Amino acid sequence: MYAIVIGGGKVGYYLARDLLERGDEVLLLEKDAVRAEWLSSQLGSVVLTGDGDEMSFLSTTGMDRADVVLAVTGDDEDNLVALQLAKKRFNVKRTIARVNNPANVRIFKILGVDQAISATELLLGAMEEEIG
Amino acid sequence: MKVVIVGCGRVGARLALQLTDEGHQVTVIDQSSSSFSRLGENFAGTALLGNGIDEDVLKRAGIEDADAFCALTNGDNRNIMSAEMAQHVFNVPKVVCRIYDPIRYEVYKELGLGVICPTIMGTDSVHETLLKD
Numbered sequence: 001m002y003a004i005v006i007g008g009g010k011v012g013y014y015l016a017r018d019l020l021e022r023g024d025e026v027l028l029l030e031k032d033a034v035r036a037e038w039l040s041s042q043l044g045s046v047v048l049t050g051d052g053d054e055m056s057f058l059s060t061t062g063m064d065r066a067d068v069v070l071a072v073t074g075d076d077e078d079n080l081v082a083l084q085l086a087k088k089r090f091n092v093k094r095t096i097a098r099v100n101n102p103a104n105v106r107i108f109k110i111l112g113v114d115q116a117i118s119a120t121e122l123l124l125g126a127m128e129e130e131i132g
Numbered sequence: 133m134k135v136v137i138v139g140c141g142r143v144g145a146r147l148a149l150q151l152t153d154e155g156h157q158v159t160v161i162d163q164s165s166s167s168f169s170r171l172g173e174n175f176a177g178t179a180l181l182g183n184g185i186d187e188d189v190l191k192r193a194g195i196e197d198a199d200a201f202c203a204l205t206n207g208d209n210r211n212i213m214s215a216e217m218a219q220h221v222f223n224v225p226k227v228v229c230r231i232y233d234p235i236r237y238e239v240y241k242e243l244g245l246g247v248i249c250p251t252i253m254g255t256d257s258v259h260e261t262l263l264k265d
Contacts, residue, residue, distance in 0.1 A: 053209060055235045077185055077213040081236070089239060103187045111216050 004029065004066045006052035006082050007073030008039045011098060015072060016043055027061055052082040055089065063090040072098040080104075083113045136161070136198045136224075138184030138214050139205035143230070145170035147202065152176040159193045162205075184214045190222065200226040208233050215245055 001024045005016050008030030016028040020043065028047045030036040036049040050057035052071065063069065069086040071079035076099050083095040097108050097116045102124075108116035133156045137144050140162035148160045148171060158177030161184045162168060168179040182189035184205060195201065201218035203211035208231045215229030227246040231237040237249035 053236070054233075055239070075209070077207065077209040080213050080216075081209040084243075085239065088243060101186060107187060107217060107221060110221055111213075 001025065001067045002062075002065060003027075004061060004063060004069045004086075006069065006071040006079070007098075008032075008035055008047065009072070009074060011072040013039060013042070015070065016046065020044075020046065027066075029057075029061065053078060053085060055085065058082075058085060058090070063092060066090070066092050068092070068094040068096065070096045070098075074100065076100050076104050080108060080111060080113065083108075084111065087112055133157070133199045134194065134197065135159070135200045135202065136190070136193045136195050136218070137202045137204060138162075138211070139203065140167040140170060140179070141204065141206065142170070144202070144204040147204070148177055149175065161189060161193050185210055185217065187217065187221070190214070190217060195222045195224060198222075198224050200224065201228070203227075203229040208236055212236070212240060212245070215247075219245060 003019050003024050003026050005012050005028045008028050012028060016026050019026045026046050028039060029050060029052045030039055030047060031051045033049050036047050040047045063086060069092045071082045073079055079097045083097055086092040087095050095114045097113050099105055099108060099116045099118045102118040102121040105116045105118050135151055135156055135158050137148055137160045140160045144160060148158050151158045159180055161180045161182055163183055165181050180193050201224040203215040205211055211229050215227050218224040219227045229245055229247045231247050231249055232251050234249055234252055237247055241247050
């Protein structure tokens, strides 16, 4: 499976690391050059420096053959636009977003993202299970 | 007409003042309260402090019965997201979204979002002025 991960923060780093351990083909996109260098030192040559919503840059990533694109930056709007471009311009079959605002789980689905995950929502759910 | 504007920068504030002068009902949203100083002291509309991509903030601004929506922050992606919420989640009849990046502008224009690109408009305007006798 070819997975493209957009955003090399903590979530993106662990996600890319575990996907690599599983044996998937991974490309991690990070716009900050210094952070990208650190990510490369940990993960090897699977990191590209560039903006996940710049079309010219995305064209160099082989996105059109990706099985899944995961957008996990800390900004909901950047994740949305990156995945809409993936879906509409590169015909990516599966798009998954991290969202910060739990209300955006529903909004992202209306706006064409296949799946949106909110840590807040998961934590609240876990808490309720404990109580219930 | 009831209008919601996200982003109270130079363009957002100017537009808000122009529309209220014309008698329209205007709500301007911005994340920074200092930007509302651009509206002056006698602004006849409503200034709302908040995040323009937050559903609750948009509802508080009255987006559910707005006739028009403008996304005019400095961030292309922020504008795209709030404009898409206005168009596809709240079904606002008229949506205008500012996108500086000509490439993203083309993509979202094709997708049917109401978009304008000041980069293209500015270039054309300078080009025309430059080549005029």
